[in-house]
Amino acid sequence: MELPRYIKHLDTFVFAIAGYVAIYLFTKYSGVGISPDSIMYASTAESIYKYGNFTTFNGTPLTYFPVFYPAFLSAIFIFSDSAVAAAPVVNGLMFTALILLCGWLISKFRYPSRLYKWLMLAGILLSPALLEVYSYLWSETLFILLTVMFIWAFKRYQQKPGLQTLLIAGLTASLCCLTRYAGLAVVLTGGLLIILDNKLAVRTKLTHLITFSVAGISLLVINIIANSIATGLATGERKPSVTSFAQNLHHFGIVLCDWLGLTHEAHPYGAAIVIIILVGLIAVIIKNIVKQRLADYETLFAAFALIYSLFILIIASISRFEQLSSRLLSPAFIPMLIGCTACVPGTITSMAAKKGAWMVLPAIAIMLGFLYNILLIDLKRYDDEFEYGVPGYTDDDWNKSAFVQFLQTHKSIYEPGVPIYSDADEAVYFFTGMRARLVPHRYFKNDIVQFHRRKRFYLVWFKALAHPELIGLEDIKKFKKLKKLYELEDGAVYEYRE
Incomplete structure (x- = not known):
């Protein structure tokens, strides 16, 4: 007898509520973390609400970032006088929605496993990268949620490849682009999956590819045209990168080591870890194509993790911005975590049928060790910020x-x-x-x-x-x-x- 839906997903609700509590605890002392980017977003949001324009605190139009996140924040002013003051609640609700959506998608995997879902949701809940992002007033909070929504929307298109589902997926991708310029990786992911779909006739595939691509970049193109008219700059003033691809690969590796809870001794091997993970994601995608599982959620997560990682590495080697950090790479965390582990439930089920249920124990032990490591990182950060505040313009160094x-x-x-x-x-x-x-x-x-x-x-x-x-x-x-x-x-x- 199948359980009622509200009982079936009760465990996901528990993790989601825990996610809201976690954000509440990290922002309880002095509110959400504020960086220079945060002030850019908040001031633009206030201008949108009060004056209907996209002017930042320094009196110039917002061009360095797309406009959807400040537009999203402007809705807060309907209920609050300050986007900064309301941000802990808004971020907590977005983190809750993210966990709910991930739990629901994981339950739809080819080999659904309640234990696997618990471990994945625990990894998301305890992720230092995600807890950091959702403790700040940053556009990644909305962007990460939208990317997971895109995976759901594109799965619907793959199940029913029609114009309506294709446009919904394209519009979702377009909102990702309008939230962060890195949303172009979402469009590239969808385009790649359409190209690899052998179930579509060549003419249909070409039509769908063009339609999706146009829909996916439409809002961003409008934003860029408006920027060019207002300031003469499409995406703000930018300079060529001063870091090589190899250097960015090393910085990416350091972030991955931190995500895995590894010590500083592992940092020299960070680039090798990145290469191994990217090659593994490619292998997962190829395997699923061969087995005609391109439309599985597992493939979608792996494809986005691969494309986003490569996109950031390449762009960071072309255009100058801050050193690759956990914040910039955080949208890849969930897709990478799921993309690298989604094959485990099916593999364990197959092996356990032949060699016994004990085969599941090593995989559980590895995941529990990972969760323990990141829990220690979270507790240390909480201890640092409990009576000090989230680092930034709302911590005690500034308040006092x-x-x-x-x-x-x-x-x-x-x-x-x-x-x-x-x-x-x-x-x-x-x-x-x-x-x-x-x-x-x-x-x-x-x-x-x-x-x-x-x-x-x-x-x-x-x-x-x-x-x-x-x-x-x-x-x-x-x-x-x-x-x-x-x-x-x-x-x-x-x-x-x-």
């Missing part, structure tokens, strides 16, 4: 900063009309609501020239920050005779008057 309190209570020290520069323009806005300009990056030579031509400005300098890509205080003093107006232990305010 004398310089920040000074800036908040001395907004009248600046003469109107005189520009304010800072090494953390987003911090000035976040804590005071005032607009400042970021000092130039070292590699934007024209910006440095324009800055040196300034005849008068204020400079708000945070001493604790270290931005090697920005010109430093000493660099400025070589060309400008700064007058120190106020100085505290962690910052100072200067004025330059020619």
